[in-house]
Amino acid sequence: MDKKILVIIPCYNEEDNIVNTVENLRAVCPEVDYLVVNDCSTDRSAEILKEHHYPFLDLPVNLGIGGNVQCGYLYAVHHGYDVAVQMDGDGQHDPAYLMEIVQPVLNGECDMCIGSRFIKKEGFQTSFMRRVGIRWLSGMIHLLCGKRVLDVTSGFRATNAGMTAFFSRHYATDYPEPEAILAASLAGYHVGEAPVIMRERQGGVSSIHSFKSAYYMIKVTLALIIDRLSIRKEKGGCA
Structure with a gap:
């Protein structure tokens, strides 16, 4: 393959999952590069990454998932990658489907392709309330x-160089996946989806659980509305 592909793996307290995640990726997609971004984990994640000699960034302060992934996008821009792929470190995203989301981007069909579990509705479908x-x-x-995007919270997504550069400059801090879709669409980028099969988290605890789910919904809904109003105001000011 003559295209440079970087897989960005955000990591926060993934000591139970990160080795399996990286080793599965290396076994299935040996031709791609990868970078683990350790977001000030308080468990043994950093030590494990060092022990296995995995390429990783060790952030000095906790930035949250948005800042974490944005660091990966900055790295991809600075090193001239053609495609950047976000793949969670908890084992939910199967690297066997990585090229399913990369190929539409390489073909020029879309600027960002999201791995969706809801197109064919196979594999782990998450809880009813989610x-x-x-x-x-x-x-x-x-x-x-x-x-219209079905799996708006999916963190399994590929971006071309232009979209990656955009996200390296503009990316939401907390739970950014839905906001990224809105921002990309409003900026004129083409967002697509491809069917994938996801798995349940292989270990550890999700960052969104119990009462936090309601907080997440309220926060993201308000953020989406504010983002849309901000874009409209900017366009009005330029007219």
Whole structure:
């Protein structure tokens, strides 16, 4: 393959999962580069990364998932990668489907391709309440920019060089996946989806659970509305 592909693996307290995640990626996709971004983990994640000699960034302060992934995008831009792929460190994203989201980007079919578990509805479909929340956010994004995306919270996504550069400059801090779709669409980028099969988290604890799910929904909904209003105000000011 003559295209440079970087897989960005955000890592926060993934001592139970990170080795399997990286080794599965290396076994299935040996031709791609990868970078683990350790976001000030308080467990043994950093030590494990050093022990296995995995390439990784060790952030000096905790930036959250948005800042974590944005560091990966900055790295991809500075090192001239053609495609950047976000793949979670908890084992949910199967590298066997990596090229399913990369190929549409390489073919020029879209600027960002999201791995969706809801197109064919195979594999782990997450909980009922989370599916309700995802449908709500999908509807909000469609209402705000006219773009229909089924799996708006999927962190398994590939971006071309232009989209990667955009995200290296503009990326939401907390739970950024839905906001990234809205921002990309409003900026004129083409967002697509491809069917993938996901697995349950292989170990550890999700950052979104119990009462935090309701907080997440409220926060992201408000953020999407504010983002849309901000874009409209900017366009009005330039007119």
